[in-house]
Amino acid sequence: MVASQTEEAYRELRSRILALRLRPGESLSERRLEGLLGVSRTPIRAALERLAQEGLVRREGRGYRVAPLDLDELAEAFRLRAVLEATAVRWAAARRLQEAPEAQALLKRVEEAVDLEAELALATEFHLALARLAENRFLVEALSRLLPQIYRARFVEALSPEGRAQAYREHQRILELVLQGEGEEAARLVTAHLERAYLRLRESLERSYRGLLALGAEVRP
Template sequence: MTRDTKISAAEHCYRTLSRKIIGLELKPNEPIGEHAMAELLGVSRTPVREALSRLSAEGLVDIRSRAGVVVAPIRMDAVRTAQFVREQLELAIVAEAARQSNRRILLGIRQAIEEQELAIQEDNSDLFFECDERMHALYCSLAGRDGVWGFISDAKKHMDRVRRLSVQAGQLDQLVRDHQEVLDAVTTGDVNRAQEVMKLHLRRVMIDLSELSRRFSSFFAPEAAQAAD
């Protein structure tokens, strides 16, 4: 596997493992062997170990004495915290975005939504999420707060795994409708409406959390089913 030579081997390992965990390619409680991962990524075991230590600090992997390193199950407390932080930041962003006017960025947001519709038609969830990330990042740009997207991205990692499960449960059409309503409100400068729709949009996953934890019980920590009620 090739990697960007501008980043360190440890950073390459971290980004790759993080993407695989958040994208559910590596599933909760699945073991991560240092040797096998080093071979897969084309690096020594040291950067893999450094990446795993970082992921452990973020709560995305668990280091167990007997089982070694495994992908952490989804924990409700982490999801709720991630949702809270993301909501506060994105509501502030969309309010500022609605007070701005930049036709180029607004066009970029509209194109991202159109590509999401195409992704649904092609049953391409990876493309859908790629466009979703781009769209939300563009709102930060429209608000003149590009750097905030990095904070949001870091904060929402635990929530993103749940979002992936919600896609498997079939919510994409509604999410696109939300996106269009937010864009319409931002375009017309309706701050209150933009925040109202964005809040509802970001909470959709939380509304269905109980159902998701029952349907995908193997992905969640044992206490999740009870905590979700």
């Protein structure tokens, strides 16, 4: 029972943090979270410890708070992400795969997503599915820990329908290149794709900086 409540509390808190419904820098008291989630302190405490391991919350004295958005950390995260994903597609292409059912199905779901939160979550899962094609669990684990640091910042990005369509086409092309065994071209495209994503996100964060501060969010330039 406690294990299932811990998982439920973890998933709900993680979802709220990633979607910025819990603001960067916001204090997370166990008493408040009891009322918010409807579970006792034991599963809440376990969920917070798990989120702390992921870097989404930080210990502060006897309590926790949501980790701030740090623009320098975001830049570091994107640099590492580009290295990991470029390596992943090179290794995946070398396997000469005929198909990639999980990644292909996720692309279809991205295309059919009806709201931004669902689309972002599915696009993130697509990148992980692409990495899994490399068949290296350490690479996938590293990327799994890194992506949440980037994901929540995406909610301040005003991405146009044209920009979202371009991102989708690039996802399609990267997967095509992997299945064609074109590892170097796939690596080049995924690196360029992530560079563009980072620049758009950085610009959006800088434009939204004062507004985020006004909402009580902690953002570090």
